[in-house]
Amino acid sequence: MREVFQQEMREVQERLVEIAGLVADSIEKATKAFNESDVTLAEEVIAEDPKIDAATVELDELAITILARQQPVARDLRIVVSALRISASLERMGDLATHIAQLARYRFPDKVVPKALRPTFAEMGRLDVEIARKLADLLQDTSNVKLAEEIHDEDDKVDALHLEVFDKVLGETWKGETVDTVDATLASRYHERFADHAVLIAKKVLYLATGDWVPESV
Amino acid sequence: MREVFQQEMREVQERLVEIAGLVADSIEKATKAFNESDVTLAEEVIAEDPKIDAATVELDELAITILARQQPVARDLRIVVSALRISASLERMGDLATHIAQLARYRFPDKVVPKALRPTFAEMGRLDVEIARKLADLLQDTSNVKLAEEIHDEDDKVDALHLEVFDKVLGETWKGETVDTVDATLASRYHERFADHAVLIAKKVLYLATGDWVPESV
Incomplete structure (x- = not known):
């Protein structure tokens, strides 16, 4: 039973890696679309986001099937619950990449920000792209604490840039129109929420490696 | 076993109702703080948000214990998984209420918006307050389809108001400073995301009543 469980959880893991790869592709294209x-x-x-949604729904179904058939307890149970949480965050990261792409589309042929x-x-x-790529790697190599720490450090940098955007927008040299202010804020x-979700996932993955259960709130 | 399960799930339900009540109090105070x-x-x-976080973590632990001890399958299993999802959304709604309160605090003694x-x-x-109150009622009275529909309709109204904010900010009569534009956007x-989470939860609750499984993406 335990062996079947481990085999099924490898399938869950592979799918998580795959979805994280789709999310990384999505944010890479979205930020390129946004910047250029x-x-x-x-x-x-925008067209590909439903694929990410569908993949997370399929993964959730697989996880629920494993819960029903393997009846895991203790650490195994928490691993499956973590997989469900990670799936939800990946789905949300896909949505956020889509929102960034939508801003690019709305403002086309103009660039979104001055x-x-x-x-x-x-x-x-x-x-954000680097964080997403490292997240896919971390989901593959779940005991790589260094990768998790790098994601955490890069999220700190994203937070600092998020504040920098407000400093610039609220600074005396800002010449943007109101629409620029709205778009830059959103x-x-x-971008900031995207990185937050990656940190949330990295914490869950670390649990898989270290056994320290991490509650939902980040 | 089934009877024990049902008794434990009543405990889960009571706690969800309680947390939804805390979230409703939080958004009521936050929007009052924001508007006045x-x-x-x-x-x-801001000080009370950790209580909501702690309550959701406790609830998650209870749900995981039920999974481990009762080994539910089929519909029962999906109910427990739904409870975990609902808990995550309630936690996030608490965060969003806190963000609204933070805007009020930053701008004090000024009002946040012109x-x-x-x-x-x-x-x-x-x-948002009405939606949160109805959500607590729906979690108590899970077969009340009418309440779920009202939450859905009120979310549509919040979405329309969200667009109205952008129309006003981007309109010719807007006299706000850049900081007003940033704050109004955020x-x-x-407000809009808060209502989105309520709709997500209402869909999950309807599943409990109707048996139609609703995937994560909204």
């Missing part, structure tokens, strides 16, 4: 005003890429992200903010968003986007929030 | 620039009330919301937007936010806040987003 590439409407085709933006539409690709020149003064572009380097900040380019760096936020780069960090875009910055989406 | 009441910093004492804002600080109360006069032109106050009626819109007053109405959004009123709807506040509107928080």
